[in-house]
Amino acid sequence: MHNYAYHKAIDLLKKASSEDGFLASALDISNYKRVWSRDGVICGIAALASGDQKLIETFEKTIETLAAHQHQMGTIPSNVSFKGKNVEISYGGLAGRVDAVTWFIIGVCQIAFYKNDKTYLHKYKTNIEKCLQLLNAWEFNNKHLVYVPLSGNWADEYITDGYVLYDQLLRLWALQSYNYFEKCELITQKITNIRNQVEINFLPDSNGEKFHEKAYKNMKAKDYAPASFSPSGYKSQFDAFANSLLLILDLGTDQFKNDIISYSSCLIQETKLKVLPAFWPPVMEQDEEWSLLKDNCKYEFRNFPYEFHNGGSWPMVNGFYGLALFHNGEKESVSKLLNEVNNLNAAEDFSFYENFNTLTGKAIGVAKCAWSAAAAVMLHQTLNNNFKLLID
Structure with a gap:
């Protein structure tokens, strides 16, 4: 199954390739027939993992x-x-997309690392430096964490805003990847400052001055890092993507990382699909946060409980959780997760759906979704051919 599913995923990435880059879907759907930053870079990482030269050229x-x-x-x-x-x-x-900036930097650095070619990085150095300057400006208070508007990242119809963990970690990954080549003392210090602020403000029982001491004290201790916080307090939902990045980037104590994996493993076992939902638990109509959710859509409402960002299950997100498991030595768990990701992608004759209803298992969203295929490719090549990402 693994090999057959892998080749089906590669075929879809090829069908989603255009002369201008990766498209979000191989279907002729207007909003998906575009070159997207985060989708394109995630598909590009899969291209590097595959070693397929045509796909790498598309990246x-x-x-x-x-x-x-x-x-x-x-x-x-x-x-x-x-x-x-x-x-x-x-x-x-x-709202603007903060993560478009960080994914771009990560993408350039991954290609340069794969090629072992610093000149490729220098081709885009001016672009990257402008990105880094903009990220500094988006801190607003110059305290090392970027402030993200509602709808400001991939979860563009969800409730997270303010100091969003996912965006802090992407920035950290981008800086560490760039500094792998640049070896700049100022960037090294910035990396240290960001890591410290993430640990102080997002991790339980941490020492140091908090951005929002009152809200931190009121936050219930969890076995994972909360999704975001703002002047109004913490949003304590489990963000599978963010916590996967936290594991990949080695933040927190060994005990805390084990707590995240244990929580995730239990959650996987409790769900019908045996994969991680993107955010958990779902926001329900009776919840206070429903007011942030119900009108946060440009076209049609998709965040019904257990669907889309509101507790839906995404092959793409599980791809990154699989990378996190591998990074933490959980190879047997990676193999099981890859099998479940392949099962999701195989639904309706390998339709590679965008996401699934976690309660019913029903496929929802757009079919022939390129980054659903990318998840399977990344996991397959990491598990079977020891593909290495540039982390730091």
Whole structure:
């Protein structure tokens, strides 16, 4: 099953390839027939893992497209659409996308690392430096954590805002990857400052001055890091993507990392699909946070409980959790998770759906979703061919 599913995933990545980069879906759906920053880089990482030269070339085209349409202020496009000679550039919908900037930096660095070619990095050094300057500005208070608007990242219809853990960790990954090549003392110090602030403000029983001492004390201790906090307090939902990045980046004590894995393992066993939901528990209509959710959509409402970002299960997110497990020596668990990801992707004759209803197991969202295929490729090659990401 693993090998057959792997080749089906590779086939989909090829079908989602265009002369301008990876498209979000191989289907002709307007909002997905675009070169997206985060989707494109995640598909690109899978391309590097596969070693397929054509897919790697598509990754390079993705980076070229994003760099060519960087805003003068430094913002990387959320997506770029090509319709004949007309080019449509989006830096976000209801809000700008902070993670477009960090994924771009990560993408450039992953290619340079794979090629063992620092000159590739230097090709985009000006673009990266503008990104880093913009991220510094987005701190607003110069205290080393970026402030993210509601709808400001991949969970663009969810409730997280303010100091969002996922975005802090992507920035950390981007800086560590860039500094692997640059060896800059100022960046080294910035990395240390960000790591310290993440541990102080997101991890339980941490020492140090908190951004929001009152809210931190009121936050119930968890076996994982909370999704976000803002002046109004903490949002304590489990963010599977963020906690996976935390494991990959080696933040926290060994005990805390084991707690995250234990919590995740129990949650997987409790669900019908035997994979991690993106966020947990779901926000229900009677919950106070429903008011943040119900109108946070540009087109149609999709965040019903157990679906989409609101407790839905995504193959892509589980791909990164699998990488986290491998990074922490849990190879047997990675193999089991890969099997479940392949089962999700195989639904309806390998339709590679975007996400699934965690309660019923029903496939929802867009089919032929490229980063669903990317998850399987990353996990397969990490497990079977020891593919290595650039982390630091």
